[in-house]
Amino acid sequence: xxxxxxxxxxxxxxxxxxxxxxxxxxxxxxxxxxxxxxxxxxxxxxxxxxxxxxxxxxxxxxxxxxxxxxxxxxxxxxxxxxxxxxxxxxxxxxxxxxxxxxxxxxxxxxxxxxxxxxxxxxxxxxxxxxxxxxxxxxxxxxxxxxxxxxxxxxxxxxxxxxxxxxxxxxxxxxxxxxxxxxxxxxxxxxxxxxxxxxxxxxxxxxxxxxxxxxxxxxxxxxxxxxxxxxxxxxxxxxxxxxxxxxxxxxxxxxxxxxxxxxxxxxxxxxxxxxxxxxxxxxxxxxxxxxxxxxxxxxxxxxxxxxxxxxxxxxxxxxxxxxxxxxxxxxxxxxxxxxxxxxxxxxxxxxxxxxxxxxxxxxxxxxxxxxxxxxxxxxxxxxxxxxxxxxxxxxxxxxxxxxxxxxxxxxx
Amino acid sequence: xxxxxxxxxxxxxxxxxxxxxxxxxxxxxxxxxxxxxxxxxxxxxxxxxxxxxxxxxxxxxxxxxxxxxxxxxxxxxxxxxxxxxxxxxxxxxxxxxxxxxxxxxxxxxxxxxxxxxxxxxxxxxxxxxxxxxxxxxxxxxxxxxxxxxxxxxxxxxxxxxxxxxxxxxxxxxxxxxxxxxxxxxxxxxxxxxxxxxxxxxxxxxxxxxxxxxxxxxxxxxxxxxxxxxxxxxxxxxxxxxxxxxxxxxxxxxxxxxxxxxxxxxxxxxxxxxxxxxxxxxxxxxxxxxxxxxxxxxxxxxxxxxxxxxxxxxxxxxxxxxxxxxxxxxxxxxxxxxxxxxxxxxxxxxxxxxxxxxxxxxxxxxxxxxxxxxxxxxxxxxxxxxxxxxxxxxxxxxxxxxxxxxxxxxxxxxxxxxx
Numbered sequence: 001x002x003x004x005x006x007x008x009x010x011x012x013x014x015x016x017x018x019x020x021x022x023x024x025x026x027x028x029x030x031x032x033x034x035x036x037x038x039x040x041x042x043x044x045x046x047x048x049x050x051x052x053x054x055x056x057x058x059x060x061x062x063x064x065x066x067x068x069x070x071x072x073x074x075x076x077x078x079x080x081x082x083x084x085x086x087x088x089x090x091x092x093x094x095x096x097x098x099x100x101x102x103x104x105x106x107x108x109x110x111x112x113x114x115x116x117x118x119x120x121x122x123x124x125x126x127x128x129x130x131x132x133x134x135x136x137x138x139x140x141x142x143x144x145x146x147x148x149x150x151x152x153x154x155x156x157x158x159x160x161x162x163x164x165x166x167x168x169x170x171x172x173x174x175x176x177x178x179x180x181x182x183x184x185x186x187x188x189x190x191x192x193x194x195x196x197x198x199x200x201x202x203x204x205x206x207x208x209x210x211x212x213x214x215x216x217x218x219x220x221x222x223x224x225x226x227x228x229x230x231x232x233x234x235x236x237x238x239x240x241x242x243x244x245x246x247x248x249x250x251x252x253x254x255x256x257x258x259x260x261x262x263x264x265x266x267x268x269x270x271x272x273x274x275x276x277x278x279x280x281x282x283x284x285x286x287x288x289x290x291x292x293x294x295x296x297x298x299x300x301x302x303x304x305x306x307x308x309x310x311x312x313x314x315x316x317x318x319x320x321x322x323x324x325x326x327x328x329x330x331x332x333x334x335x336x337x338x339x340x341x342x343x344x345x346x347x348x349x350x351x352x353x354x355x356x357x358x359x360x361x362x363x364x365x366x367x368x369x370x371x372x373x374x375x376x377x378x379x380x381x382x383x384x385x386x387x388x389x390x391x392x393x394x395x396x397x398x399x400x401x402x403x404x405x406x407x408x409x410x411x
Numbered sequence: 412x413x414x415x416x417x418x419x420x421x422x423x424x425x426x427x428x429x430x431x432x433x434x435x436x437x438x439x440x441x442x443x444x445x446x447x448x449x450x451x452x453x454x455x456x457x458x459x460x461x462x463x464x465x466x467x468x469x470x471x472x473x474x475x476x477x478x479x480x481x482x483x484x485x486x487x488x489x490x491x492x493x494x495x496x497x498x499x500x501x502x503x504x505x506x507x508x509x510x511x512x513x514x515x516x517x518x519x520x521x522x523x524x525x526x527x528x529x530x531x532x533x534x535x536x537x538x539x540x541x542x543x544x545x546x547x548x549x550x551x552x553x554x555x556x557x558x559x560x561x562x563x564x565x566x567x568x569x570x571x572x573x574x575x576x577x578x579x580x581x582x583x584x585x586x587x588x589x590x591x592x593x594x595x596x597x598x599x600x601x602x603x604x605x606x607x608x609x610x611x612x613x614x615x616x617x618x619x620x621x622x623x624x625x626x627x628x629x630x631x632x633x634x635x636x637x638x639x640x641x642x643x644x645x646x647x648x649x650x651x652x653x654x655x656x657x658x659x660x661x662x663x664x665x666x667x668x669x670x671x672x673x674x675x676x677x678x679x680x681x682x683x684x685x686x687x688x689x690x691x692x693x694x695x696x697x698x699x700x701x702x703x704x705x706x707x708x709x710x711x712x713x714x715x716x717x718x719x720x721x722x723x724x725x726x727x728x729x730x731x732x733x734x735x736x737x738x739x740x741x742x743x744x745x746x747x748x749x750x751x752x753x754x755x756x757x758x759x760x761x762x763x764x765x766x767x768x769x770x771x772x773x774x775x776x777x778x779x780x781x782x783x784x785x786x787x788x789x790x791x792x793x794x795x796x797x798x799x800x801x802x803x804x805x806x807x808x809x810x811x812x813x814x815x816x817x818x819x820x821x822x823x824x825x826x827x828x829x
Contacts, residue, residue, distance in 0.1 A: 282450055
């Protein structure tokens with residue numbers, strides 16, 4: 001350790017300018033690394049939350065905007081031609097799976113509300129309150145890793161449990177119901193029975209085990225797409241919630257899918273907000289800038305450290321001649337650079353946190369809570385790993401040279 | 412001068428490895444400055460096309476939607492409707508619509524003025540933008556959106572349009588010169604907004620195109636589409652095609668128009684649709700530009716800082732390495748000033764190599780499609796940024812030896828070969 005500190009002292013005294021530049025380069029690299037991570041996160045956070053994908057969370061007046069979900073209603077209160085050409089669920093069961101292939105993990109949930117029989121849809125909406133008194137089948141799913149899965153939201157149950165990914169995988173005949181309402185209005189379309197303490201709902205000839213309870217006032221019997229009865233009628237609403245704004249191409253494929261499944265059963269495909277291509281391209285460019293900065297910073301540090309190594313070649317040669325092994329010298333130099341880099345990282349991170357971050361947050365509001373101790377620790381590990389690997393290669397090249405060659409080398 | 416070049420070249424060769432590394436680093440800085448200026452330009456690209464329309468006294472009109480075959484009194488459909496009534500108007504910028512059929516498929520026609528076409532280019536998936544396409548007499552150049560009708564770039568089709576003030580159809584030879592990338596911003600009407608709060612940016616919405624057909628249960632073909640075609644207003648006028656305002660008209664008035672007359676004009680215009688002053692729009696746009704620049708400021712400062720630090724590092728290392736040579740040159744009769752000139756010429760050679768290298772990298776990246784989904788472009792401002800980086804490098808390569816040499820004697824420099 002004493003030798004390492006002595007080495008650093010000599011480095012600072014003999015090559016003051018290079019030493020200062022080395023420290024400044026380290027500081028700039030750390031700061032740019034931290035800022036680049038912030039900008040990258042800002043983009044993803046923004047894409048996730050900002051429905052327009054352009055103005056961020058603040059409007060022109062500087063007021064904070066309400067966060068909006070990217071929720072899409074293909075139709076509500078019935079298909080446009082519900083009576084003219086009733087559509088059975090079996091005809092559009094594949095819609096769930098095809099939506100998954102388009103939007104993938106962006107899907108939060110897909111919800112199809114179907115009616116057990118071809119009934120008067122207006123009966124669902126009572127004049128005064130709009131409260132529905134006819135139980136409907138809610139076919140709900142999320143999508144993860146190429147398969148239908150538990151949705152991200154609306155999975156809260158008042159009792160029992162929600163579906164599991166396994167239920168989705170094996171098309172389990174299980175359901176979640178609004179217990180009180182269903183019991184109160186035990187309807188001709190749905191039969192609620194109890195067997196040995198377990199409740200069952202039978203609808204359209206399919207018997208489902210009740211595994212959980214919705215809000216007691218809900219009239220929905222929620223099932224998974226694979227287990228939903230094929231002969232119920234698509235009649236009430238279709239709801240799709242995405243976690244991220246879709247791209248224009250995803251929207252195009254979505255309209256193709258809607259057209260394929262529903263043809264003219266709906267009057268038009270409602271406009272869906274799509275990711276702003278300008279914003280996307282802008283961030284892609286910034287990511288390229290970060291990559292180039294990282295590359296240039298690495299070259300810069302390498303050039304500076306190479307100069308240090310060259311200026312130390314005689315010391316190194318003597319060291320080797322008096323019995324210093326290659327590994328020992330390599331370890332000494334690595335420890336020296338690690339020590340300088342670690343100290344500089346800590347100093348740079350403190351300066352970034354105290355002086356630079358408050359300024360950046362004003363411009364990139366999403367990164368406000370980003371820089372936690374954990375993030376700094378991860379950044380530190382990444383930074384140190386890259387620095388050590390690059391410098392190790394350089395040091396190895398020099399240490400491997402024969403002492404005579406080192407002595408003979410010119411500046 | 413030749414001697415400087417010669418010794419500069421010799422110095423470059425002597426430390427070839429280091430100079431090549433510096434050239435690589437310098438080319439990274441050049442590329443970085445091109446990218447940074449491109450991001451800045453990308454944030455301002457919606458302001459430039461409407462810059463002259465958003466004036467203190469101008470107005471923006473959203474004319475009522477009028478069937479193109481009927482032109483009722485007091486309604487605004489064409490430029491001549493305005494010019495006839497208000498001779499004070501000296502400039503009209505509008506977004507027009509026209510009916511167009513290409514190769515048997517209907518497209519929603521959008522037409523822009525030549526000035527708009529020259530100042531704004533949407534992102535293209537294929538081909539070139541209208542301003543860059545070669546014009547041929549009797550052929551109408553158009554740019555199309557995504558479509559399933561196989562209307563693609565490079566092909567020629569028969570286009571059918573409606574003749575102005577006539578209502579009859581006529582055909583024209585159409586050449587598709589470009590295809591807009593789906594989701595790209597295009598000049599269009601601003602939608603669903605409080606028009607006192609709109610800025611120039613709202614007239615360039617991201618346009619997601621869908622185009623699909625299916626057979627319904629009656630066996631009939633059903634179409635869901637918003638595919639479009641873009642043409643130049645002046646080109647459409649040349650062939651006598653019908654095109655009418657589509658809720659977006661900017662008017663600029665003669666400077667001598669009095670306030671009373673302006674109020675009078677606005678009142679008359681209100682009979683044709685909603686009328687708004689462009690002054691608040693201009694202010695909103697400036698506010699938007701301010702927020703865009705503020706958004707970019709940390710990036711610009713970061714890049715600038717990095718460029719300066721890196722350039723100084725490169726020059727310092729280079730100067731330190733060449734110090735011994737300068738000592739020898741000095742002993743042989745050269746003055747420090749001449750040594751510095753040699754250093755500058757050596758740096759110049761490095762800069763030339765860096766320029767070639769960065770051009771090569773950009774061309775390769777472009778050909779491999781790495782830059783296709785970015786805002787990177789090369790124009791005047793990018794060139795200025797590159798020159799700035801090169802000049803900065805040259806200045807530091809001149810200053811650094813001066814700082815390092817300081818008051819050191821040449822003898823000490825030659826001896827210091829640790």
